Amino acid sequence: MNKGINAWCFPESYSINDLFKSARDHRFEGVELNLSENPSAPVYLHMKDKHLMDIKQKATDAGLSLPSLSTDLFWKYPLTHDDDHVREKGSSIAEEMIRIAEIFKAETILIVPGIVNEQVSYETSYKRSQESLHRLIPLAERANITIGIENVWNKFLLSPLEIRQFVDEFESPSIGIYFDVGNVYPYGYADQWIRILSDRIKAVHIKDFKESVGNINGFVPLLAGDIKWKSITDALDDIGYDGFISPEITPHQHFHQQFIKNLADTMDEIFHFQRQQGDVHE
Template identity: 50%
Template sequence: MLKGINQWCYPEGTPLEKVFEYSRDAGFDAVELNINPEDSIGLTMNTTIEEAKRIVEIASSYQLQLRSISTGLLWENSLVDPSAKVREQGRGIVEKQIELAATMGIDTILVVPGIVSEDISYTDCYERSQEELRKVIPLAKKHDVCIGIENVWNKFLLSPLEMARYIDELESENVGAYFDVGNVLQFGYPEQWIRILGDRIKKVHVKDFRTAIGNIKGFVPLLAGDVNWKKVYVALVEIGYKDTLTAELSPYAIDPCSLAVDTARHLEIIMEQD
């Protein structure tokens, strides 16, 4: 497996070359980029093909692979919003992810399918998200890019059996799971999810979580929480996963390169658990 780190692990505004430099020097194999708001560092909705290709060249000069594209824009431009206009905007974000991935030689994008709320029922979230995803699957198929559905704290897809069914119902090899280990721990066991989702898993996010805290402040650096990393790693090996373990952690308050160094070492320890 490859060691990866998300751009969000560094302070907002960190130049891409510094992201790549810190990541290379820490020993990472890959960096996950995000489509960020306009005027942010890196990829945005306005990034051109030429700019995207240049980013690939810069990453390659640091001996780093670009394996996936994430985004936080779908939280405010949800695929399940009651407004058809907002859903269309969300769909446009996914389409931009696909197009950038195709340009940059990236095989997977991360998609948050929707958020259940007082105003958006579970049924609406399920049906609307599948409806919108079916509209972008042909583009994903055309460019041979996988849409990785992530399990996040969105009150949706709360069991591995349901997530597996949700993916299977879309009936496309271009839809899979972007599995987040730490996000599961509040209501399940990641090693069980891994075995049930099996080869549906296209990419993996890693972070740790302290269940005794039980809220957003419970997310902690790798090895500092309650994830049973030995069981997680063994389960990943059992399903034949050989791709990237991408760390998605909050930046350190000072000395951002230290997080990269610490996390790369923690990933090495995790990969020694078989």
């Protein structure tokens, strides 16, 4: 497995150079950047190829890869929305992610497949989501990118058996699963999900969760919650997972570098990264 980190773990004030330096200094192998609408963000919609290639070069110079690309824009522009224009905007964002990921030489993009709510039924979400994703498959295949469907709190694809069926129905290697360990709680057991989803898992997000809180405020730093991490590592070993493990955790308000150091050290302890890759960039 490879030691990655999502850019949301760093303060918004960090430049791309600051972010890559911190990731390198704390022995991370790859950084997952996030696509934004904000042109002041490190990666934003319709960013020119030359600027994206500059980011890729900076990562390479720091000894880092850019293995995946994430975004929070599918909450604003769901692929299942009642408004055709909103759905089209969501699809265009996915297309933009594929373009950027190809330049970054990333392997996976993270996509929220849809949202079920009072206006959009479960059955309608299933149909619309599959229609949108089917149209993206040829682009992903040409770019050699995997579309990673993430399990999120969207009232959709609520069991590992269902999300496995959802992915298998595409019959395409370009559709896989971006598995988030923390998001499974409090309604499931991540190790069971991992074994059921097996080699469909193309990338992994981690964060801890405190069941006594039971809502979005229950997401906490690693080892501060109730997730049984030994069961997670055992399950990942059982399926032969060898991709990136990337935390996606809100940074500390003040102690930025100590937060990243603690995160890196905890990942080394849980996943034995130091034994696998040694202490580099110290």
